[in-house]
Amino acid sequence: MKTAGGSDAAKRQAGERAAEAVEDGFVVGLGTGSTTAYAIEAIGRAVDDGLDVRGIPTSFQSRQLALEVGIPLTDLDAVDGVDLAIDGADQVVDDADTATDGALIKGGGAAHAREKLVDAAADRFVVVADPSKLTDRLDRSVPVEVLPDAHTVVADRVRELGGEPTLRDAERKDGPVVTDNGNLVLDCAFGPIGDPDDLATRLSRIPGVVEHGLFVGLADATYVGTDDGVEVRTY
Template sequence: MKTEGGTDAAKRRAGERAAEEVEGGDVVGLGTGSTTAYAIEAIGEAVANGLEVQGIPTSFQSRQLALEVGIPLTTLEAVDTVDLAIDGADQVVDDPDSSAHGALIKGGGAAHTREKLVDAAAERFVVVADPSKLADRLERSVPLEVLPDAHTVVADRIRDLGGEPTLREAANKDGPVVTDNGNLVLDCEFGPIDDPDELAAVLSSVPGVVEHGLFVDLADVTYVGTDDNVAIREY
């Protein structure tokens, strides 16, 4: 029998705790990533036991998992509201004294455009994470989904802003990563980000950028799985 390591167990605790927020009749945004996958599996188990919900997947990956575990699916345009979105993060500011407390970097799975659409539409956005994702300030590279014809122009603009862009290459095929929307991804290194809100506004204004991976003032709570419990960060 395979046993879970510490990180996997922490991810499972966070995901399953977030799934406990789902109530009958809810429309739930289903995020992307390994921690969120545990939440989707837990929701699927609840559906099998009679819970009535609808899910809105944010990627091909989350859609396939939701179908596998039996969650009925819908779309943003088919519903009046999204009650709850559950999603992971690549990095979370965990400093109550910082104005950026709760800000996120997402996009490691190249699904951040659809994730942001669903997460921003939700009445409540729940983040799930393990302790390795917590930081005093954001400092990971920021993923940008860009139009294919614009990637060199956007890269030049990022350099003008003091960033260092890298076109994300696919791991199992020749060429770049292509998103579910048919676009490319630039991973942009800015170093420590003291004002993610300001950087988010600047990146949104660059022509050719479809969406960036800074999620500012969107999260309501983060569930952090630990060795034996779940720590809660409310914003």
């Protein structure tokens, strides 16, 4: 498998280590992205060996991979709860001396609305990442999923908050990216984000916003894969 950013070995280490946390009978949230794909593949191999689990995919991509590797699937409304969610991140705060330790930016794959729903429902949410995703302060653009009719209004409100919104364009079709939910994505640059929790609250209050890519206070641990092993951060 070829992946973008970080080494394949580091991503595999993180994904496969997270898969080891899956126990018999678990309902597992299956995140989206290149690192999480290694976890899904590892869970599929465990299913082949007799592990009894059900997966809840967070995107078309993760659903297709889960089906390919033989993981039985279900939905949030068909289960009593989610035991464990495994998901990647575009950026993770790695600074134990700050209140923002473990805050994330997600949504590079435009699946963050479904990801946040599943990750927040889980008893335990584990992030899988390679060292290139670690930072002492979030500074990537924040993906904001918006209703199509609301994107210009939301863009104006984002500018009032000090951000610079850009409608995400599709790479292999004319026009914008359309999410699995049928919505559009604004990538909103705020520069270094000193208070992710406050910005998350302000973005959520904007009418027309379906969900944003700031995940604050949700992660229980981050498994950071390296070429030699895995480092675990807990929050």
